[in-house]
Amino acid sequence: MNPAGPTDTALLVARMSNDSGQPLAHLVNYACHPVSLAWQNRLISPDYVGAMREVIESRWDVPVLFLQGASGDLNPRECYSGDPAVADRNGRQLGLAVASVLEGLQPAGMQSVYTGAVISGANLGTWQHRALPEERTATRMDLRRSEIELPIKPDFPSLEELRAQRAAATDRVLQDRIDRRIFLRQALGPGPVDRMGVWLWRLGDAVLVGIANECYHILQKQLRVRFPRTPLFISTVTNGGIGYLPPREVYGQDIYQVNQTPYAAGCLERTIETLEREIWDML
Structure with missing residues (x-):
């Protein structure tokens, strides 16, 4: 964790209402890894999202849909705990911020x-x-799906190489890491590129973007700068995901996201440029 590093505290909230103005549901989009709890916890938990929902639903009594933003490099300030109270505390912080936004919305x-x-x-x-x-x-709706070709790292092992590594490994932690890479290679297939799915929904003035991997937060910051008058709801790990999409400049650093991802440097930037074209075309 780097407390002095860049971040994105943007919080997007939408209210769905019926013709008489009564709320039907709320949509919350925030970028933060749900990692309040870690290995010491043995309970099934929604992490901070659960307490956030409790705060909102206790006040308005309508469902809350949460969209996980581009948080590949964003964690809670207090995280990796074994105490469920930490997850609840993180969730209440977000829930109260959402409540503040909802109270300020126009009728x-x-x-x-x-x-x-x-x-x-x-x-x-x-x-x-x-x-x-x-x-x-007036009703303005559009829905489209497209694919972005993402090159695989040239040195990412083949399935045969990974199975040979697994057979030779004796350390349990190393075995687990190799098992994960085997899963990634099986999902990617033997080729040099992966076709990542992206989904875009236009709902009135807003656009919802779904991306099937874990992107660094710079993706949503750059897209929102390029479309300052369009509310952009960004959802990552949509319909599954394989790996992280870090920015080009962090490749070569010994960090988890770079080590985990099978994608080559430049894939995040390619995704940003493709999504910009798709959004312009939709608007």
């Missing part, structure tokens, strides 16, 4: 409109809730 189907100034010692601008224009409330 469903409404916007704030400037209605003029009240002349006084200091002129006071006045705003009122008005219905959104029809073009903003």
